[in-house]
Amino acid sequence: MAETPLLEVKNLSVSFRVYGGMLRVLDGVNLTVHAGEKVGLVGETGCGKTTTMKTILRVVPQPPAVINSGEIRFKGREVLKMRQRELTDMRGQGISMIFQDPTAALNPVFTVGQQLEAAIRYASAESRRMPRQEVRRRAVRALSEVALADPERLLDSYPAQLSGGMRQRVCIGMALSTEPELLIADEPGTALDVTIQDQVLRLLHRLVEEKHTSVILITHTLGIVRQITDRVYVMYAGSVVEVAPTRRLFAQPSHPYTQGLMAAVPRLSGGGISDGIPGRIPDYMNPPTGCRFHPRCPHAMPVCKRQKPALLAIEDAEHQAACFLYDAPERVRAYQQEGGLT
Amino acid sequence: MLNNASQPDHAVGRSAIDPHRLAQIERRNRRERWGRAWYKFSRNPLSVLGLIMVVTITLMAIFAPFVAPYPQHAEPFTDFANASKPPGGQYLFGTDEIGRDILSRCIFGFRYALVMGVAVLSLVVPVGVLLGLVAGYFQGTIIDTIIMRVTDIFLSVPPLILALAVASVLQPNLTNAMLAVSLMWWPWYTRLVYGLASALRNEYFVVSAETIGAGTGHILFREILPNMVSPILTKMSLDMGWVVIIGSMLSFVGLGVQPPTPGLGTMVAAGARFLPDQWWIAIFPALAIVVVVLGFNLLGDGLRDLFSAEES
Amino acid sequence: MSEIVLRVEALKKHFVVAHKGLIRREPVTVKAVDGVSFEIGRGETVGLVGESGSGKSTIAYIAMGMYLPTSGTIYYRDRDLFREKKRPLDLKREIQIVFQDPSSSLNPRQTVRQILELPLRIHQAGANRLEEVVRLLDLVDLPAEVMHKYPRQLSGGERQIVAIARALATRPSLVVLDEPTSALDVSVQGKVINLLIRLQRELGLTYLFISHDLSVMRNFASRVAILYLGRIAEVASTRQFFENPQHPYTQMLLSSIPVISEEEEKLRPAKVVSSGEIPSPVNLPPGCSFHTRCPYVMDVCRRVDPALVEVGDNGHVARCHLHEQPLAQK
Numbered sequence: 001m002a003e004t005p006l007l008e009v010k011n012l013s014v015s016f017r018v019y020g021g022m023l024r025v026l027d028g029v030n031l032t033v034h035a036g037e038k039v040g041l042v043g044e045t046g047c048g049k050t051t052t053m054k055t056i057l058r059v060v061p062q063p064p065a066v067i068n069s070g071e072i073r074f075k076g077r078e079v080l081k082m083r084q085r086e087l088t089d090m091r092g093q094g095i096s097m098i099f100q101d102p103t104a105a106l107n108p109v110f111t112v113g114q115q116l117e118a119a120i121r122y123a124s125a126e127s128r129r130m131p132r133q134e135v136r137r138r139a140v141r142a143l144s145e146v147a148l149a150d151p152e153r154l155l156d157s158y159p160a161q162l163s164g165g166m167r168q169r170v171c172i173g174m175a176l177s178t179e180p181e182l183l184i185a186d187e188p189g190t191a192l193d194v195t196i197q198d199q200v201l202r203l204l205h206r207l208v209e210e211k212h213t214s215v216i217l218i219t220h221t222l223g224i225v226r227q228i229t230d231r232v233y234v235m236y237a238g239s240v241v242e243v244a245p246t247r248r249l250f251a252q253p254s255h256p257y258t259q260g261l262m263a264a265v266p267r268l269s270g271g272g273i274s275d276g277i278p279g280r281i282p283d284y285m286n287p288p289t290g291c292r293f294h295p296r297c298p299h300a301m302p303v304c305k306r307q308k309p310a311l312l313a314i315e316d317a318e319h320q321a322a323c324f325l326y327d328a329p330e331r332v333r334a335y336q337q338e339g340g341l342t
Numbered sequence: 343m344l345n346n347a348s349q350p351d352h353a354v355g356r357s358a359i360d361p362h363r364l365a366q367i368e369r370r371n372r373r374e375r376w377g378r379a380w381y382k383f384s385r386n387p388l389s390v391l392g393l394i395m396v397v398t399i400t401l402m403a404i405f406a407p408f409v410a411p412y413p414q415h416a417e418p419f420t421d422f423a424n425a426s427k428p429p430g431g432q433y434l435f436g437t438d439e440i441g442r443d444i445l446s447r448c449i450f451g452f453r454y455a456l457v458m459g460v461a462v463l464s465l466v467v468p469v470g471v472l473l474g475l476v477a478g479y480f481q482g483t484i485i486d487t488i489i490m491r492v493t494d495i496f497l498s499v500p501p502l503i504l505a506l507a508v509a510s511v512l513q514p515n516l517t518n519a520m521l522a523v524s525l526m527w528w529p530w531y532t533r534l535v536y537g538l539a540s541a542l543r544n545e546y547f548v549v550s551a552e553t554i555g556a557g558t559g560h561i562l563f564r565e566i567l568p569n570m571v572s573p574i575l576t577k578m579s580l581d582m583g584w585v586v587i588i589g590s591m592l593s594f595v596g597l598g599v600q601p602p603t604p605g606l607g608t609m610v611a612a613g614a615r616f617l618p619d620q621w622w623i624a625i626f627p628a629l630a631i632v633v634v635v636l637g638f639n640l641l642g643d644g645l646r647d648l649f650s651a652e653e654s
Numbered sequence: 655m656s657e658i659v660l661r662v663e664a665l666k667k668h669f670v671v672a673h674k675g676l677i678r679r680e681p682v683t684v685k686a687v688d689g690v691s692f693e694i695g696r697g698e699t700v701g702l703v704g705e706s707g708s709g710k711s712t713i714a715y716i717a718m719g720m721y722l723p724t725s726g727t728i729y730y731r732d733r734d735l736f737r738e739k740k741r742p743l744d745l746k747r748e749i750q751i752v753f754q755d756p757s758s759s760l761n762p763r764q765t766v767r768q769i770l771e772l773p774l775r776i777h778q779a780g781a782n783r784l785e786e787v788v789r790l791l792d793l794v795d796l797p798a799e800v801m802h803k804y805p806r807q808l809s810g811g812e813r814q815i816v817a818i819a820r821a822l823a824t825r826p827s828l829v830v831l832d833e834p835t836s837a838l839d840v841s842v843q844g845k846v847i848n849l850l851i852r853l854q855r856e857l858g859l860t861y862l863f864i865s866h867d868l869s870v871m872r873n874f875a876s877r878v879a880i881l882y883l884g885r886i887a888e889v890a891s892t893r894q895f896f897e898n899p900q901h902p903y904t905q906m907l908l909s910s911i912p913v914i915s916e917e918e919e920k921l922r923p924a925k926v927v928s929s930g931e932i933p934s935p936v937n938l939p940p941g942c943s944f945h946t947r948c949p950y951v952m953d954v955c956r957r958v959d960p961a962l963v964e965v966g967d968n969g970h971v972a973r974c975h976l977h978e979q980p981l982a983q984k
Contacts, residue, residue: 019381044839045810163931164706193705194866195928198910220839223912250914264840266847266869268896268911268918273873276844280809367802546759550817553718554773554824555746568763 004076006182006214007033007056012070014048014055016284017063023284025051027238027292029070030311033182038208038215040225040246043235044261046281049218052235053184057095058087075181092123096175098204100187102167106159113139113155116174123178142177143170147203165196172204176211183208186218201228222265226250234258237282237292243311244319254314255321256297291322299325302338382648389644395637403452410446418602426620436622438613444622447604448630454605455634458520458589458598459582465524467578470531475562477532478539490536493529505588509597516605519598523588527581534577538570545569572649579642583635590631606631657731659828659860660694660717664726667712671936684935686712688884689726694828699854699861701875701892703868703907707935708881710864714830717862718751730828747777750821754833756813760805766791766816767801773823790819794849811842815849822853831863835870847874868911872896880904883935883943886962890970900965900972902926902948925949942975950976 014026026048033039043049054060056072058079072079074090082090099105107115116139121127127135136155143151146169159167168188175183188204189197205228208215217229225232225246232249234242234257242255253259260277279296282288288295294304303324311320312327324335383389407413411434421441429436435444477489496504508522542548543566551565590607592598599605601612606627613624667687673679687709694700702710715721717728719741728735730748735741753759760769770787778786788798794815805813814834821829831850835843847870853859865871871878871892878895880887880903888901899905905923913919930947933939939946945955954975962971963978 019378044841163934165931193932194868195705195906195910196932198912198928201912221912222840222914226914227912261841262914264844265914266843266867266873267915268869268872268908268913268921269915270872270893270896273844273847273870275848277841280811280842364802367799371802371804546753546755547761549720550751550753550759550820551772553720553746553749553751554820555743555776556772560772564764565761569761 003035005032005073006035006037006075007031007216008071008073009052009056010071010073012052012055012072013068014051014060014070015066015068017066018285021285022066024287025238025284026055026070027287028308029235029238030240031233033214033216035181036212036214037231038217038229040229040232041216041218041235042220042222042225042232042261044220044281047235048238049235050186053097053186053216053218057091057097057184058082089124093178094180095182095184096178096180098168098171098175098183098185098188101191102164102171103159103191105171106167108159111156111158112143112162112170116142116155116170116177119174120177127178138177142173145176145207146170146173148173163196164192165200168192168196168200169203172200172207176207176213179211180213182214182216184216184218187220188217189224190219190221204228222250222262234261237287238284239292239308239322240311241293241323242321244314248319252314252319254319254326255293255323256299256325257293258321260296260298291324301335303335379648383644386644386647388640389647392637392640392642392644395633396641399452399634399637400456402449403456406449406453410443410449412443412446413450415442415446416450416604426616426623428620429622429626435626436620438609438623439616439620444609444626447609448606448627450604451606451609451627451630452634454516454599454603455586455589455631458516458523459585461520462523462527462585462589463578463581465520466527467531467574470528471535471567471574473528474532474535475539475567478536479543479558479562479566481540481543489532493532493536496526496529497533499526502588502591505592506595506597509592514597514600516599516603519589519592522592522597523585527585530581531574531577534573535570538573539566542566542569572645576642576645576649579638579645583638583642586631586634586638606634657696658693658729659696659698659731660862661729662690662692662713662717662726663729665690665713665716665723665728666725667709667716667721668724682936685884685938686935687716687723690881690884690886691726692879692886692889694860694862696827696860697854697858698877699863699875701863701865701871701878702881703865703871703878704881705866705907705932707883707932709884710866710881711832712884713881714751714832714862714864717749717830719746743776747824748826749828749830750824750826751830751832752814752817752821752834755837756810756817757805757837759817760813760820762805764804765801766803766805766808769805769816770801770820770823773820777824786823790823793822793853794819809842810838811846814838814846818846818849818853822857827858828860828862831861831865833865833867834863836865836867843870850874868896868907869913880907883933883938885943886973887944888970888972888974889962890966891968894966894968894970896921898966899923900970900977901944901974902950902976903944904972906947906949942973952976 009029009031012026012029016023016025029048029052031052041049051060055067056079067080074094079090117135120135120138121130139155140151143154148154148166148169162170185204189201192200201224217225219225229246232244232246233240234255236257242249242258249258253262263274264276266273277296282292289305290307291304291309294300297304301324309322309324311322313320314326325332402409410416419442423441424437425441426439427433427437433443433445435448437443473489477486480486504526505522508525509518512518548561548565551561589598590610593605593607594611596611599608601608609627610624613627616623665687666689668683668685670681671684672682674682690713692700702713704710712721716723719735722736730745733745735745767787770790771783774781774783774786787801791798791800796812796815800808800812808816835846838846851874854861863875875892877889877891879889880901882903887903888899895904899908905926906928909922909924909926910928911922913922926949933943933946941957942955942960945951948955952975960973960975960978962973964970965972965977
């Protein structure tokens with residue numbers, strides 16, 4: 001893929017100033033999303049996936065946040081240097097978001113129609129001049145696209161009158177109504193019941209396929225990533241530790257963290273649950289040196305404590321893991337000969 | 343079926359129950375809590391200003407006889423030679439119509455203002471909190487209905503009129519003014535605590551204590567009450583300012599501190615006659631009221647920020 | 655089955671949510687639990703599965719005495735839990751609960767030690783409480799130092815383990831687990847579940863396990879009952895439940911779970927794709943409450959509520975007209 005990626009995040013580091021020092025939450029995140037691609041961002045609570053997204057949208061509050069380094073390019077333009085006007089355009093037209101909790105995402109005192117029409121109207125300078133009927137027409141179309149029956153009536157109802165699943169459909173409709181190039185979905189099904197989540201995710205999948213929208217799906221549920229995305233980034237403690245096409249990631253998880261995570265997922269086929277990954281996520285104020293995963297890693301070597309591993313290719317550049325085990329074989333041998341980790 | 347966890351050996355971790363170490367850990371916990379609190383509080387310079395103002399006023403009030411340039415001017419005293427002197431070198435805030443130093447009287451005025459605030463709050467807070475706690479925990483029962491309806495009745499009487507009525511039936515003096523203000527003040531604490539308690543009683547830690555079989559006393563005072571110390575403290579700080587204002591109002595209309603005792607409100611009332619020519623007689627005591635109220639309000643806002651940030 | 659520890663009998667819980675009519679006020683009720691019966695044998699883990707509004711948590715809370723049943727009752731070893739108006743302490747001691755979210759079930763203003771001492775003070779008068787706290791922490795594999803910490807100083811997994819230790823402090827024989835791992839990350843979920851399994855074996859505990867997570871259920875429960883809108887749709891041993899589900903709702907639920915391997919995908923009934931909304935429990939559809947979403951819906955389903963019928967061995971039952979005798983079918 002030679003064309004400019006839609007979104008490119010390079011070496012992004014973000015800290016938070018708090019009592020007692022700095023929390024070094026993001027530690028060199030790299031992320032690329034191409035046009036029409038569906039990318040998953042997986043990691044557990046506190047791994048920095050939400051901070052990454054907030055920084056991309058420039059909605060992370062500064063202070064306490066401090067962007068230490070990094071570049072974020074959306075369609076080749078540097079987001080970190082954008083002026084307010086450009087940011088508004090980017091958020092209005094370029095990028096849309098869906099949140100975990102559709103109840104919190106909709107304002108309870110306005111009707112679905114008022115909110116949806118506002119989203120359509122304020123998307124860009126030209127949509128602001130759109131006649132009322134046109135806005136209304138688009139709102140109806142947005143709702144019928146998300147498979148909601150009787151959209152006309154729905155426009156006049158309040159969020160409280162809808163079920164959780166319907167609200168999330170409305171949110172999806174709203175997010176896609178401005179025809180964004182990138183859709184960021186933050187745990188889009190987590191607040192819903194399983195059967196409803198399944199419907200909503202299938203709908204989301206179908207729509208972004210049809211519209212060719214790029215997607216970043218943020219979730220901690222590996223199963224959802226497998227169902228929807230083309231490529232997956234696995235994050236741990238503020239860094240991307242593995243990236244791979246979805247199929248390859250599930251067939252051959254390579255980073256010890258990814259392996260631990262996969263093993264920890266309880267299987268529908270039974271066979272018991274593994275004890276998971278020992279230890280806990282690091283203290284961001286004093287993160288471990290070198291690879292941040294090394295205190296919990298079953299394969300830790302002395303080098304892991306000294307040096308932060310870069311993303312290394314596994315077979316080819318499509319699948320990379322930030323782990324010294326995937327260095328050149330002779331180097332790995334040398335690392336291992338250094339003896340146990342003290 | 344899959345567990346291969348070896349039986350943990352039941353060696354008791356002695357170090358954890360060593361009293362010396364225990365005290366040490368508790369000290370460390372406390373230090374960390376205060377450090378964190380101060381860090382958050384000090385983010386807002388206005389809160390720090392409020393704290394400084396409150397501390398200064400309190401110290402001045404406590405040590406008034408040593409701080410005031412003319413402590414005897416707070417007592418019955420006349421010096422017609424120096425009557426109605428404008429602010430200047432000898433009398434920083436000037437003197438009143440019978441020659442008393444206004445600065446000294448303001449410093450003593452802080453005393454009565456703070457005494458009033460502290461006394462009213464120490465009457466009002468325990469009563470209001472207890473009633474609110476009980477009503478909130480027993481929400482929906484007859485206990486709740488009785489307590490909250492009585493509270494409503496008190497809230498529906500215009501506060502100043504209630505205070506005026508009480509103060510005028512009884513002897514007009516500081517004690518009765520405090521009683522009058524207290525009478526109209528406790529329902530606000532009941533209201534506040536009622537809301538907090540009726541939310542907290544559904545928290546799972548309260549339900550847990552119930553399913554374990556803890557008594558009502560334990561649940562009210564050990565589980566629920568410690569979780570609302572923050573909003574109560576915040577309200578107390580904001581209320582100090584209010585009590586001072588109400589007290590001054592009562593004094594202003596002659597129902598509070600009686601002359602020659604230097605109540606700030608009394609001084610404003612007495613000085614009002616000489617406006618605008620001898621403006622300093624009324625304006626400086628009025629400013630003193632402003633300073634007290636502002637200090638406590640800034641402090642209260644700081645506390646509120648501190649505690650609301652603590653939640654997240 | 656061995657000795658029965660808990661017997662739920664025709665349990666109903668109807669909540670009044672509003673009133674309608676101006677003069678003759680008629681209550682509007684939600685049938686949160688509507689005639690549920692099941693038993694739990696000693697040492698068993700019975701799982702209650704269902705989506706929101708299924709009534710699974712309500713059953714747990716009734717068992718804990720947090721609600722009184724509208725009708726029906728629950729027996730603990732032949733003692734009616736609701737005979738006395740206020741539950742006696744010795745019954746409270748026997749039945750304990752672990753809630754879903756440990757950050758809400760542990761008092762943020764108390765140290766772990768204070769949290770664990772409460773049940774000891776009430777139920778084990780005379781014991782050396784400090785030693786007992788250390789023993790409890792040891793039992794759940796936490797270092798004794800943890801007792802000096804406040805909940806916010808612990809990780810989510812550790813907090814939940816403290817909540818488990820608190821439930822065990824009274825030495826109960828039945829523990830209700832209300833979604834004990836839902837608020838936790840995957841990587842610690844396993845640790846908590848395996849701890850519960852070990853404690854069950856060592857202490858001979860009986861569990862009532864409430865969850866919406868079928869994957870955890872598969873690896874933890876010995877028997878599963880699935881609830882839909884306050885009624886049991888199917889009960890089976892775990893293996894049968896997952897390998898040979900009979901009720902269309904069970905099949906729909908299984909087919910909706912996002913899985914991570916081919917092996918699991920084969921277990922998902924592909925034919926029953928999720929559709930439709932869960933009806934409001936205030937306004938239940940007539941007949942079988944699942945008929946609005948069922949791919950196999952027949953005429954009779956819209957009129958007649960099916961009864962639980964036996965569909966397999968070991969007490970495998972399902973509430974569905976498809977499995978009734980031919981006379982019920984059209």
